[in-house]
Amino acid sequence: MNKIEKDLLLAVSDLHQIPAGAYNIRQNGKGIDKKNTANIEIVSKKDKSGIDIIIKPNTINESVHIPVIITESGIKDVVYNDFYIGDNSDILIVAGCGIHNPDKNSSEHNGIHTFHIGKNAKVKYVEKHLGVGQSGEKILNPITEVYLDNGSYMLMETTQLGGVSYSQRKTIAEVSDNAKLVIKEKILTSENQQANTNFDVLLTGQNSSCEVTSRSVAKGQSIQEFISKVTGNNLCFGHVECDAIIMDNSKIISTPEIVANCVDANLVHEAAIGKIAGEQIIKLMSLGLTEKEAEDMIIQGFLK
Amino acid sequence: MLKLDNVCYSVNENGKQKDILKNINLEIGDNETVVITGHNGSGKSTLMKIIMGIIPVSSGKIYFDGVNITNMTITNRAKLGISYAFQTPVRFKGLTVKDLLTSANNSNLKVMDVCNYLSKVGLCARDYIDRELDDSLSGGELKRIEIATTLARNAKLNMFDEPEAGIDLWSFEGLISAFNENKQKNGGANLIISHQEKILNIADKIVVMDNSKISMYGKKDEILPNLNSKRYCSRLQGDYYE
Ligand SMILES: Nc1ncnc2c1ncn2[C@@H]1O[C@H](COP(=O)(O)OP(=O)(O)O)[C@@H](O)[C@H]1O
Ligand SMILES: [Mg+2]
Numbered sequence: 238m239n240k241i242e243k244d245l246l247l248a249v250s251d252l253h254q255i256p257a258g259a260y261n262i263r264q265n266g267k268g269i270d271k272k273n274t275a276n277i278e279i280v281s282k283k284d285k286s287g288i289d290i291i292i293k294p295n296t297i298n299e300s301v302h303i304p305v306i307i308t309e310s311g312i313k314d315v316v317y318n319d320f321y322i323g324d325n326s327d328i329l330i331v332a333g334c335g336i337h338n339p340d341k342n343s344s345e346h347n348g349i350h351t352f353h354i355g356k357n358a359k360v361k362y363v364e365k366h367l368g369v370g371q372s373g374e375k376i377l378n379p380i381t382e383v384y385l386d387n388g389s390y391m392l393m394e395t396t397q398l399g400g401v402s403y404s405q406r407k408t409i410a411e412v413s414d415n416a417k418l419v420i421k422e423k424i425l426t427s428e429n430q431q432a433n434t435n436f437d438v439l440l441t442g443q444n445s446s447c448e449v450t451s452r453s454v455a456k457g458q459s460i461q462e463f464i465s466k467v468t469g470n471n472l473c474f475g476h477v478e479c480d481a482i483i484m485d486n487s488k489i490i491s492t493p494e495i496v497a498n499c500v501d502a503n504l505v506h507e508a509a510i511g512k513i514a515g516e517q518i519i520k521l522m523s524l525g526l527t528e529k530e531a532e533d534m535i536i537q538g539f540l541k
Numbered sequence: 542m543l544k545l546d547n548v549c550y551s552v553n554e555n556g557k558q559k560d561i562l563k564n565i566n567l568e569i570g571d572n573e574t575v576v577i578t579g580h581n582g583s584g585k586s587t588l589m590k591i592i593m594g595i596i597p598v599s600s601g602k603i604y605f606d607g608v609n610i611t612n613m614t615i616t617n618r619a620k621l622g623i624s625y626a627f628q629t630p631v632r633f634k635g636l637t638v639k640d641l642l643t644s645a646n647n648s649n650l651k652v653m654d655v656c657n658y659l660s661k662v663g664l665c666a667r668d669y670i671d672r673e674l675d676d677s678l679s680g681g682e683l684k685r686i687e688i689a690t691t692l693a694r695n696a697k698l699n700m701f702d703e704p705e706a707g708i709d710l711w712s713f714e715g716l717i718s719a720f721n722e723n724k725q726k727n728g729g730a731n732l733i734i735s736h737q738e739k740i741l742n743i744a745d746k747i748v749v750m751d752n753s754k755i756s757m758y759g760k761k762d763e764i765l766p767n768l769n770s771k772r773y774c775s776r777l778q779g780d781y782y783e
Contacts, residue, residue, distance in 0.1 A: 521644065522614070
C-alpha cells in the first residue's frame with residue numbers, strides 16, 4: 238500500500254497495522270485482503286458484491302474491521318454486508334469509508350449494512366467517513382439496518398468530519414424486549430456539501446430503549462438535514478437529542494417525530510440549532526487565541 | 542502598568558445617551574493589588590470589559606506598560622499580559638477543564654501543573670481535570686475553574702470580577718495567597734472587583750465606584766475606614782448578602 242492508501246485506512250479505521258482480529262479490506266470496489274478467526278467467519282456473497290460476517294455465539298472481546306477505501310476517480314461502489322452476531326457475544330466492529338478522489342469525476346460508496354444481533358449480545362459499531370483529494374465529488378450513502386434481539390445492546394458511533402460532498406444516511410432499527418440501541422452521530426460539513434440523516438427506530442419490545450445523540454456543525458454554504466423518528470409500541474424509553482452549530486451561510490433542518498402507540502411509551506425529543514455563543518469566542522480570545530483559533534477550538538470540542 | 546486616561550463609555554438607549562462610565566482615571570502600578578468595590582450597576586464589570594477590550598471606549602485612552610492599547614483587539618491585549626476572570630463564567634460543550642487551562646497557559650501543561658492551578662482554588666484536581674465545562678458543573682465549580690484558568694495564564698495584570706462568589710470560606714485562604722503570589726511575581730498586579738472584607742484587606746489601593754464614576758480612590762488605609770462607616774456599609778449591604 239502507498240502512503241495515501243495507508244493514511245486513508247488509518248483515518249477511517251484507526252488501523253496502524255494489520256488488525257489483530259478478523260478483517261476485510263476493500264479498495265476501489267474489490268476485496269483486497271481478508272482474515273477469519275476461530276469465531277468469526279467472513280464469507281463473500283455469491284449473488285452480489287459484499288460479505289456475510291458470521292460471529293459465533295459467546296464470542297467475547299473480539300473485533301472485526303471492514304474498512305473501505307476508494308482512491309480512484311469515477312468509481313461507483315455498492316456493497317452489501319450482513320452481520321450475524323451470535324447470542325452472548327461482545328464484539329467491536331469498525332467500518333468506515335475513506336475516499337481520496339484524485340480527479341474531477343465523482344466517486345461514490347454505498348454501503349448497505351444489516352445487523353442481526355443475537356440475544357444478550359453486545360456490539361460496538363464504529364463508522365467513520367472521510368473525503369479528501371481533488372474536485373471530484375465524494376459521495377457516501379450508508380444504509381444501516383439493525384435488528385436487536387432480546388436483551389441485546391448496540392452502540393453505534395458514526396462520524397463524518399469533513400470532505401464528503403454528499404451523504405444520505407439511512408438507519409433503521411427494531412429493538413426487542415430489554416434491548417437497547419445507542420446512536421451517536423457527529424457531522425461536520427462545509428463549502429457546498431450536503432449531509433442528510435434519517436433515523437427510524439421502532440421500539441417493539443417490552444422495556445426496549447434507544448438514545449440517539451447527534452452533534453453537528455455546518456459551515457460555508459453547506460446544508461444538513463436531520464430526520465429522526467422513534468416509534469414506541471410497548472413499555473419503552475426513547476430519547477433523541479440533536480444539537481447543531483450553524484455558521485456562515487449554511488442551512489440546517491431538523492425534523493423530529495416521536496410516535497407513541499402504547500400508553501407506557503416514554504419518548505423525548507430535544508433539538509437545538511444555534512450559532513457559536515459570542516461569549517465563548519470572547520472568553521477564548523481573552524486567553525490569547527485569535528477569533529479563528531477560538532472558533533476552531535469550540536467546534537473541535539463540540540464534535541469530540 | 543495600567544493607566545486609564547479619562548475613559549468614558551455610553552450607550553444609546555431609546556435615542557437617549559446613557560452614561561455607563563464617566564471620566565474614569567485610574568493607575569495601577571507594578572506589584573499592586575487594587576480592589577474595586579461599589580454597588581451593583583455602578584459600572585465595575587463594564588470597566589474590566591473595557592480594559593480587556595471586550596467593549597470599546599466611547600472616549601479616553603488606555604495604556605498598558607506605556608503602550609496605547611485603546612484600539613487593540615482582545616487577543617493582542619491578552620498576549621501583552623492581561624488576564625480576566627469573568628463575573629459569569631462561560632460554559633462550553635465538549636471542552637474539558639484541562640483543555641481550557643492548557644490553552645490559557647499556551648503550553649502543553651502537564652497534569653501536575655493543571656492540578657496545581659485547580660488546588661489553588663480549592664478543587665480536588667483529580668475529580669475535575671477531565672470534566673466537561675458544560676451544564677454538569679455547578680455555578681460555584683465553574684467560577685473556581687474560571688479563576689484557575691485566569692491564574693494559569695501567568696499574565697502580568699490579573700483581573701477578577703467578584704471571585705468570592707461560589708468560593709467557600711475554607712478555600713478563601715488559598716485564593717488570597719494566589720492573589721498575593723501574583724503580585725510578588727516579577728511586576729505582577731491584581732485588579733479585583735469585590736465586596737468581601739478579606740479581599741478588601743489585601744488591597745494596596747481601593748477604588749469605590751458609584752453611579753458610573755469613581756467616588757473614592759486611594760490607599761487601603763485611607764478608604765477602608767470610610768467604607769466601614771455607617772453610610773457605606775448600609776449601602777453595600779445589598780451587595781454583600783445577595
Ligand atoms: N450595553 C448596555 N446597554 C445598556 N445598559 C448597559 C449596557 N452595558 C451595561 N449597562 C448598564 O450599565 C450599568 C453597569 O453595569 P455593570 O458594569 O455590569 O455593573 P456592576 O458590575 O458594577 O454591577 C448597569 O446598570 C447595566 O445595566
Ligand atoms: Mg458586575
